Amino acid sequence: MTRKNPKQTRQRLLQTAFQEMHAHGFQGMRVDEILRQSGLQKGAFYHHFGSKTELGYAILEEQIKPLIEEVWLAPLADINNPVQDLPRFLDSLGERITPAMREHGCPLNNLAQEMARLDDGFQKRIASLFTEWVTAFQTVLEKGQQHGYIRKNVDCHQVARFLVAVLEGCIGLFKVEHSAEQWQACRTQLAVYMTSLEPNSTQ
Amino acid sequence: MTRKNPKQTRQRLLQTAFQEMHAHGFQGMRVDEILRQSGLQKGAFYHHFGSKTELGYAILEEQIKPLIEEVWLAPLADINNPVQDLPRFLDSLGERITPAMREHGCPLNNLAQEMARLDDGFQKRIASLFTEWVTAFQTVLEKGQQHGYIRKNVDCHQVARFLVAVLEGCIGLFKVEHSAEQWQACRTQLAVYMTSLEPNSTQ
DNA sequence: AAATACAAACCAACCAGTCTGTTTGCAGGA
DNA sequence: TCCTGCAAACAGACTGGTTGGTTTGTATTT
Numbered sequence: 001m002t003r004k005n006p007k008q009t010r011q012r013l014l015q016t017a018f019q020e021m022h023a024h025g026f027q028g029m030r031v032d033e034i035l036r037q038s039g040l041q042k043g044a045f046y047h048h049f050g051s052k053t054e055l056g057y058a059i060l061e062e063q064i065k066p067l068i069e070e071v072w073l074a075p076l077a078d079i080n081n082p083v084q085d086l087p088r089f090l091d092s093l094g095e096r097i098t099p100a101m102r103e104h105g106c107p108l109n110n111l112a113q114e115m116a117r118l119d120d121g122f123q124k125r126i127a128s129l130f131t132e133w134v135t136a137f138q139t140v141l142e143k144g145q146q147h148g149y150i151r152k153n154v155d156c157h158q159v160a161r162f163l164v165a166v167l168e169g170c171i172g173l174f175k176v177e178h179s180a181e182q183w184q185a186c187r188t189q190l191a192v193y194m195t196s197l198e199p200n201s202t203q
Numbered sequence: 204m205t206r207k208n209p210k211q212t213r214q215r216l217l218q219t220a221f222q223e224m225h226a227h228g229f230q231g232m233r234v235d236e237i238l239r240q241s242g243l244q245k246g247a248f249y250h251h252f253g254s255k256t257e258l259g260y261a262i263l264e265e266q267i268k269p270l271i272e273e274v275w276l277a278p279l280a281d282i283n284n285p286v287q288d289l290p291r292f293l294d295s296l297g298e299r300i301t302p303a304m305r306e307h308g309c310p311l312n313n314l315a316q317e318m319a320r321l322d323d324g325f326q327k328r329i330a331s332l333f334t335e336w337v338t339a340f341q342t343v344l345e346k347g348q349q350h351g352y353i354r355k356n357v358d359c360h361q362v363a364r365f366l367v368a369v370l371e372g373c374i375g376l377f378k379v380e381h382s383a384e385q386w387q388a389c390r391t392q393l394a395v396y397m398t399s400l401e402p403n404s405t406q
Numbered sequence: 407a408a409a410t411a412c413a414a415a416c417c418a419a420c421c422a423g424t425c426t427g428t429t430t431g432c433a434g435g436a
Numbered sequence: 437t438c439c440t441g442c443a444a445a446c447a448g449a450c451t452g453g454t455t456g457g458t459t460t461g462t463a464t465t466t
Contacts, residue, residue, distance in 0.1 A: 027230045043412050113316050116379045127380050162392035169372020176319045177330050189365035196399035244447045
């Protein structure tokens with residue numbers, strides 16, 4: 001007999017929904033399809049989530065946010081020399097990336113571009129997540145600056161914002177055209193940019 | 204008496220649909236809403252377009268493509284020194300930008316991120332448009348290289364790909380957080396990157 | 407016993423697309 | 437120039453499937 005396990009049920013719904021949203025976008029994601037894939041019924045769904053929109057918020061907070069923290073924030077905290085290690089980190093990321101991410105790109109940016117201007121609840125949560133990400137970059141850059149890897153006159157907050165934009169842009173273009181050439185261009189030119197932040201660079 | 208004017212009718216449908224798609228995405232765009240706004244009926248719509256998807260293709264080819272050519276490709280062709288003029292062009296673009304673009308970002312990238320992996324017809328048309336854009340950048344960069352504004356060992360095709368990615372990334376982040384700070388960060392750091400391509404730069 | 411955690415039938419609104427009929431534009435003949 | 441036939445250009449009612457959400461009932465847990 002299958003025992004009732006609310007936490008597991010909720011988690012199953014969340015994970016299935018995350019995959020569906022990642023693939024089809026929030027508007028393209030269908031509640032019925034989530035139920036079909038997870039083998040559950042409407043009763044289970046609307047017991048755990050008030051609406052499709054609230055499910056979206058939950059995906060953002062309980063699936064995407066931990067993912068960002070695991071894939072980006074945690075590794076960033078271990079970096080000493082951003083100029084050298086950031087491009088290198090991109091390489092390792094390109095190798096470790098899951099098929100779903102290769103195929104559908106960054107789930108945060110996808111949701112951001114689709115829903116940020118349509119729903120204020122999404123907007124605030126997304127902006128908050130991006131801020132976390134920018135801050136993580138800023139911290140690494142400032143640490144690198146203190147160690148002399150980066151010029152003193154570099155605005156680390158500005159560079160951090162730029163880096164997040166660049167990464168999302170690169171992932172986005174790679175999603176359109178799955179060519180190694182596209183990823184290589186972004187990886188190499190990002191290294192070029194990072195080098196230009198070094199003290200011995202002419203600025 | 205309102206005379207029949209098929210070309211004007213089609214154009215009206217296309218323009219209204221473009222605005223709706225820009226605001227709500229392709230999946231969020233409603234045929235009924237387009238008809239309501241344009242004051243037309245189903246008969247008119249399905250006389251001019253075979254389906255919603257074909258309308259999407261038409262928007263891409265007859266609205267977005269000319270827009271890209273007008274806003275990006277044409278001005279790029281007039282640039283002599285990319286290192287100086289590209290950041291400057293971004294400034295003027297930030298001033299001349301329409302409210303709709305401010306609000307909803309780049310219509311090409313929006314459509315790309317939403318539909319490229321869901322529909323092959325979109326995928327091919329979008330990839331083709333991005334290629335045009337990359338090529339335009341590449342041409343400018345190579346011209347600048349011949350005039351000595353850019354180092355000889357710079358891979359212009361790679362830089363062009365990177366620039367398109369960066370721009371889409373910057374526009375995308377600005378769409379999420381409408382702050383002057385965000386746009387300034389992208390504009391300034393792009394100038395930093397461009398400078399690093401100059402001959403006197405240490406690479 | 408009471409609250410929680412579901413199953414499953416049900417519903418109303420929505421939405422892309424169809425169908426039928428009507429009006430308009432226009433080419434060609436008298 | 438005027439009439440006529442016909443195709444193009446619509447209007448508008450209709451449809452069938454979809455979709456988010458509700459409701460009622462039941463099993464499980466505490």
